[in-house]
Amino acid sequence: MWRRLLISAFVATSALSGSAFAQVVDPHAVYEERCAPCHAEHSGDFSRKTMIAGPDGELVGQETGKAVRGFLAHHRGNPSQGEIAALMEMFTLQLKTGGLYKDKCGICHTSAKRLARVRLDVRDGVLIDRVTGRDVTAFLFVHGRLDGDEARLIDDMLRWQLKTAGR
Numbered sequence: 001m002w003r004r005l006l007i008s009a010f011v012a013t014s015a016l017s018g019s020a021f022a023q024v025v026d027p028h029a030v031y032e033e034r035c036a037p038c039h040a041e042h043s044g045d046f047s048r049k050t051m052i053a054g055p056d057g058e059l060v061g062q063e064t065g066k067a068v069r070g071f072l073a074h075h076r077g078n079p080s081q082g083e084i085a086a087l088m089e090m091f092t093l094q095l096k097t098g099g100l101y102k103d104k105c106g107i108c109h110t111s112a113k114r115l116a117r118v119r120l121d122v123r124d125g126v127l128i129d130r131v132t133g134r135d136v137t138a139f140l141f142v143h144g145r146l147d148g149d150e151a152r153l154i155d156d157m158l159r160w161q162l163k164t165a166g167r
């Protein structure tokens, strides 16, 4: 009796978490699992080192000259279409922010992924710090020596880190 209850509770929970995972693919987790065994660098360092954005925004591998999206479908790591889409979104953003976070924030803070996922949240459209309650969107304009465009770019990137965490 108890055993059966436990089993059905377990099945219900895994069905729930299964559907949650189907909605959001965490590209950092995909990279860790499928790419990092061979490409040891942090994903941002790796994408900036090996890829360039073509005029249409499509990412191209620096060695092969091939479009990365197509290359990955036949490359090792065996990512699914959904995982490739999530990875491409991450690489594109990493090239766009051009290491800005690493240069201007990385000296004092851990990775953007950790900073966002451990400390930040979005409430009523505003990026806030969950511990201090501070309005981070406004804070970024006076903290970390960013100009206006850079502050908006970092704000977008931190929100994206939260969105892809699947919370």
Ligand code: HEC
Pocket (backbone or CB within 6 Å): 031, 034, 035, 036, 037, 038, 039, 050, 051, 060, 061, 062, 063, 064, 065, 066, 068, 071, 072, 075, 076, 077, 078, 079, 087
């Ligand atoms: C089993 C090892 C292995 C795994 C896993 C792997 N790669 Fe690679 N990757 C390589 C090797 C070796 C090269 C260089 C030779 C080549 O082009 O195949 C490479 C090259 C690349 C390149 C460079 C292409 C260019 O034109 O410069 C990219 C981009 C890339 N990998 C992305 C990925 C991504 C993203 C993943 C995870 C989904 C991944 N790789 C998983 C071994 C691996």
Ligand code: HEC
Pocket (backbone or CB within 6 Å): 101, 104, 105, 106, 107, 108, 109, 129, 132, 133, 134, 136, 139, 140, 143, 144, 145, 146, 154
């Ligand atoms: C010279 C070190 C330094 C640099 C560079 C720096 N920070 Fe900070 N940051 C801090 C310190 C110290 C705090 C905590 C004290 C405070 O709230 O001012 C903080 C706090 C924060 C907070 C939390 C706000 C809160 O409520 O306390 C965020 C978010 C943040 N920084 C983001 C960034 C970003 C993004 C960059 C890069 C553009 C950056 N920081 C650059 C030192 C730094």
